[in-house]
Amino acid sequence: MTYLWLALAFIAAAVVAGLAFARLGARHGETAKHWKAVGIAFAALAVLTAVFDSVMIGMELFHYDPSHILGLKVGLAPLEDFAYPLAGVVALPGLWMWLTRRRGAGAKSNLKGLVPQAVLASRPVSWINTAYPFAAAMLLTTREIDWVLIVGTFYFLIPYNLAMYGINDVFDYESDLKNPRKGGIEGALLQPHLHRPMLWLAVITNVPFLLVLAFAGGPTTWLAVGVSAFAVAAYSVAGLRFKERPVLDSLTSSTHFVSPAVVGLALAGADVTPGLLILLAAFFLWGMAAHAFGAVQDIEPDRQAGIGSIATVIGARRTVRLAVVLWLVAGLAMLATPWPGPLAAIIAVPYIANCAPYWNVTDTTAARTNVAWRRFIWLNYGSGFLVTLIFILQWSLTS
Amino acid sequence: MGVLYLLSLLLGITCMLLLDHRFRLFFWRDAKAAAIVTAVGVLFLLAWDLAGIGLGIFLRGEGTIATGLLLAPELPIEEPVFLIFLVLCTMVLYTGARRLLERLPARQAERERENV
Incomplete structure (x- = not known):
């Protein structure tokens, strides 16, 4: 159960941060689209996690102390592993929206040509x-x-x-x-x-x-x-x-x-x-x-x-x-x-x-x-x- | 010692950056903001890893496709690379989803950008 509590603690922090960022960063009428996009991104991430987490565990890249996990698994991936992409997708897009809030959809990138240059x-x-x-x-x-x-x-x-x-x-x-x-x-x-x-x-x-x-x-x-x-x-x-x-x-x-x-x-x-x-x-x-x-x-x-x-x-x-x-x-x-x-x-x-x-x-x-x-x-x-x-x-x- | 896992992660990161570049989603939209989001995301998830390692939940495997090099006990050098990939993947999916929801294909958005 330890992993579940750990995951819940970090998810809670991510949710608080994500809600705060979304509130601060969303322009008028943007909130609904923001959470819809978060949902789409999480759906895709969950599928990717189920597949690739199983592959990674199958390849013996890492494993878990069995006494610390719930035991519910999707493929080989323990349920708690879905907490990582969930926390990321709840908090980070909000931060992004907040950081870029002053740029209109048509703002010109001033970094155009940096890499070729x-x-x-x-x-x-x-x-x-x-x-x-x-x-x-x-x-x-x-x-x-x-x-x-x-x-x-x-x-x-x-x-x-x-x-x-x-x-x-x-x-x-x-x-x-x-x-x-x-x-x-x-x-x-x-x-x-x-x-x-x-x-x-x-x-x-x-x-x-x-x-x-x-x-x-x-x-x-x-x-x-x-x-x-x-x-x-x-x-x-x-x-x-x-x-x-x-x-x-x-x-x-x-x-x-x-x-x-x-x-x-x-x-x-x-x-x-x-x-x-x-x-x-x-x-x-x-x-x-x-x-x-x-x-x-x-x-x-x-x-x-x-x-x-x-x-x-x-x-x-x-x-x-x-x-x-x-x-x-x-x-x-x-x-x-x-x-x-x-x-x-x-x-x-x-x-x-x-x-x-x-x-x-x-x-x-x-x-x-x-x-x-x-x-x-x-x-x-x-x-x-x-x-x-x-x-x-x-x-x-x-x- | 293998480099397959590390190479796969680097390949994944490259693919995410190519998508980013093609559709001007994340780093190619606002490099500074993207760098901050990436740094915050990686540090947050790394702290989570360290907490899990400290509590004895996460154990490194002996998989032959990993380099076996460690940054700290139970923390292989591949982990921060994986976290960078996870953050990039998350943000490309999110910004891509936003783009789709606004029904603005990249080219049209680009044209608008140039006309402003």
Whole structure:
């Protein structure tokens, strides 16, 4: 009988809340329709409960202490289980009606286009750049696909990028307006009325995953996840704006791509070896070079909007040369890693070749580097292919 | 350890959201209100679960289609996902029923929305 009393207590609370909400929320003549719809919804839910509760109990997902239930059953479902949908359908539609009472049936949704905009803003062509480092780092360490790997890969594939680029586009709106490059493959202008919803979307899609990943690991993971999430926000939010602080901008941007790998290693409990540290350092230098070179093409619009970056501060020519040197050092560093790591040194060559023609670029011709930047986006796919081959070789050598 | 139950729930949630999207019922009608209703509903039902677990009524099964991962004693990680599904299902049914009762098919309502 205990379950019945428990159910009655919660149903009583739901009925009181439902009646109060309906009274507060119903417009003239709406009450009858409201309760009729509640009745229809409950009839459908009761049928679904009878079927699927029986299936779930039959599959041994859960069961009940027999001394606590009445013993009346519909299929395998105890009568008391119908209390859940009943309580939900009595209380929640009332809450909904109350919350939406000020909107007429014809009220225009101000969130129209949020999700397509968010997906466009998150640059789907670059999603793989953050999911791959995580998945590769974790899979090569644990050598098995478990739920943490799947959840983490999904997180770094989509929600992470929604947050990173969504936050960025909200706070970059002004400079993007002056930049014809935005709106296609490399980003999207975000309508101002979507700014606040976009930030909420970033929070809602990221926080649950961050909590799950933190829950799945220990203190090292918490640190790695914390640094990763901080770098995502700090890069562009007002007040921090790391993207406008020369050098710190490239460091933060590189963290966006290296931190997923570090989170993967932390979750997998990888051993810290010199070879692994050199690999991460080389990856980090690669990321800094990529960011610095990417900033060169934006020198003009950034200066017009009063936005600083490594390129606006040290100039186009020195930034390009810095990028070439960083890629060179990254490639050389890979030579110091255990076999088959040195093979990866060759990956630096196409990046240097792509960037070196701009060795003598000036601030006025900086926009022309966009051609190389477009190539860069596709070069990454080629590099990913080579990196994957090296990982497969490493896998077969160590198994 | 199986993921069948979890995947089924996620698939169910996806289907509810597709209906929501197609007919502009819940999240696609008023995302903020829908988020509040979902959060309140899930927390209320979760409190109910915890009370039942505390009283020793609800016992987790050893079904092979569940992951076996627990958030708390007798509370598998699938439970909050199930509750989200239940709330979404409830609200899609209710808002859908309201739509039918008002004899306003989605397209017509949409046109009206755009004309306001």
